[in-house]
Amino acid sequence: MGQLNSNIPYIEAFVKDRYLYDNPNNNNLTPCYIFAVKTIINRPLLFHIQMDNGVVWWSLPLSAFVWKKD
Secondary structure, eight states: OOEEEEEEEEEEEEEEGGGTSSOTTOOOEEEEEEEEEEEETTSOOEEEEEETTSOEEEEEEGGGEESSOO
16 A cells, blocks of 8 residues: 655644544543654545654544644
8 A cells, every 4th residue: 555654844733632542532632743744545644743741643634633722
């Protein structure tokens, strides 16, 4: 399967915790930095992030992020 990873200028955002953990009812937000994008043929863009504690998560969809806590 063809893939391409590319670095992007980092973006400060918040990630929804329900995309990180197994609890779908978790509505918490965690600060993160989006630093790379991944493309796979015939699939939507995916993003790589680093959280404030140093954890890196790969291949999260755009719907996992928000700009403000409001």
